[in-house]
Amino acid sequence: MMNEVVRVKVKKTILVAMAVVVFVVILFPPMVLFLTSIKTELDALSFPPKWIFQPTLENYKHIFQFSPFMKYLLNSLMVASLNTGAVLILGSLAAYSLARFRFKGADNIAFWILSVRMMPPVAAIIPIYIIMRNLHLLDTPWSLVIIYLTFNLPFAVWLMRSFFREIPREIEESALVDGCSDFSAFRKIALPLAAPGLAATGILTFIFSWNEFLFALILTGSKAVTLPVGITGYMKETGINWGYMTAGGVLALIPVIVFTILVQKHLVKGLTMGAMK
Amino acid sequence: MELGRKVVLFFYLLKRKYVWLFFLAPAVGVLIGIVVFPLAFSLILSFYDWNIIRAGGWSWAGINNYSTILFRDSYFRSSFKVTLLYLTGTVSVQFGLGLVVALILHQITGKIIGFLRTALVLPITMTPVVVGIIWRLMYNPDLGMLNYFLTWFGFSPVNWTGMPGTALPSVMMADIWEWTPFVALILLAGLQALPQEPYEAALVDGASSWQTFCYITFPLLSPAMLVALLIRVMDSFKTFDLIFVLTQGGPGMSTEILNYYTYRYGFKFFHLGYASALSWVLLVVVTIISMILIRILQSRGIYAKRT
Secondary structure, eight states: OHHHHHHHHHHHHHHHHHHHHHHHHHHHHHHHHHHHHTSOHHHHTOSSOOSSOOOOOHHHHHHHHHSTHHHHHHHHHHHHHHHHHHHHHHHHHHHHHHHHOOOTTHHHHHHHHHHHHHSOTHHHHHHHHHHHHHTTOTTSHHHHHHHTHHHHHHHHHHHHHHHHHTSOHHHHHHHHHTTOOHHHHIIIIIHHHHHHHHHHHHHHHHHHHHHOOHHHHHHOSSTTOOHHHHHHTTEETTEEOHHHHHHHHHHHHHHHHHHHHHTGGGHHHHHTTTSOO | OOHHHHHHHHHHHHHHHHHHHHHHHHHHHHHIIIIIHHHHHHHHHTTEEOBTTSSSOOEEOTTHHHHIIIIIOHHHHHHHHHHHHHHHHHHHHHHHHHHHHHHHHHHOOSTHHHHHHHHHHHHHHSOHHHHHHHHHHHHOTTTOHHHHHHHHTTOOOOOGGGSHHHHHHHHHHHHHHHHHHHHHHHHHHHHHTSOSHHHHHHHHHTOOHHHHIIIIIHHHHHHHHHHHHHHHHHHHTTOOHHHHHHTTTOSTTTTOOHHHHHHHHHHTSOBHHHHHHHHHHHHHHHHHHHHHHHHHHHHTTTTOSOO
């Protein structure tokens, strides 16, 4: 009996120890990023790495004062919010249609939309570059607001479809019987009921836009540069300014981390586009 | 019935029949404009020669671009090999480690689990460029943490991303760090949703924990695994940010996956016709693989038609 208790205790201790190892492996690299960002250049370049040092905010001040970091930040914010707005409007309408109405070809359309999400962006980037150039949209936030729909809209349609499916159909049906139009049944009943799910969809969409790199690298040059592209600009032929790069990286991560914690409950469902809860 | 009412009824039925279209059309229209139209454009372009910085416009090339890619371009072959190595290497390790992590976390109870789970999800949503920066810092041959630990244990330092032999494994290791949590999170959710009855029956029958795992947990977990596999494989083809920040495809072509090779042809060499053909080859490969995976998933009732 006593043995059994000991055995369970040992097993539990081993499990927790393994979990702590996982925890350290995950958190150590970002921790190094943060520590480097609050070191002076001299401390950052010392080897072996210094664990005890005088922290400084110089790098953070510097990127705002001597590089257009503020511009990158505002561009990213603008692109991600406008894109999220467009995704929520277009996506919720389409998702509602696929979740509620019965029509021929609904599944085929849904799978075509899913296949767009699977497409590697590189496959479409050359024509998109040429089209944006001809529309004079290169190096404007608008090109990114539009083009981020290619991956965010399919994602949102699938995820929101699964949220709409969770609402009992009867509520809207009784409203329709009472003479409510389809659109107001959608706007006044389905949307408010699905609101938490839609909010989670919006937050994930925002994160994906905020993080995007390839399209931003090719479609922007100077005026519309977003954070990920701006940060890689601290990587020069002559060498890397680790202080700026890490400080920029930390600032880019802050909203992402806050949002991720906010949507944690919906993360599994979100990342699998509604396939799992 | 009087005529007026007939007309009203007719329009009512018409509206009922096509109302779905009004909801769906804006999104589908947008996707046609920004995906189908560009892809059709690049399909046409892929049969031409066009260098955007050289004088002269498009010149007809027939299937030359494709035949060069498939039969004569040794760089394409090398990057195809790198892509397969990268894909199979990262995804298989992510599944192995992810399963282990999920099984560990599944057995931990109490307050600590919330904290662990939050830490686990962070790499998944982190800006990939910043993940690249983090690992470039870790791999730095002169001041990086990895060489610090190596020398601390008495090994000689390694030029991680600077040598053809270690560059690809280094990028893959960063990818594994970034995406193992994703696999673990999905498998953990799968584990938590498993029914209890088979386990009770196994306990009654006196099955060992290894038998329980092989004959109950693993088969019941396979839908979750397939979902994670589909998403990981598809996203793996898209890896760009990590490679851009860590190695830029080098040294030589040792880390140049197809995705990156296509980008370089288009935007470093400006051979837009050839790059378009490359992107169509990539698209066909990805489409075939995703179709196979989605079919398998549907046969298991995931992403299934109509609920």
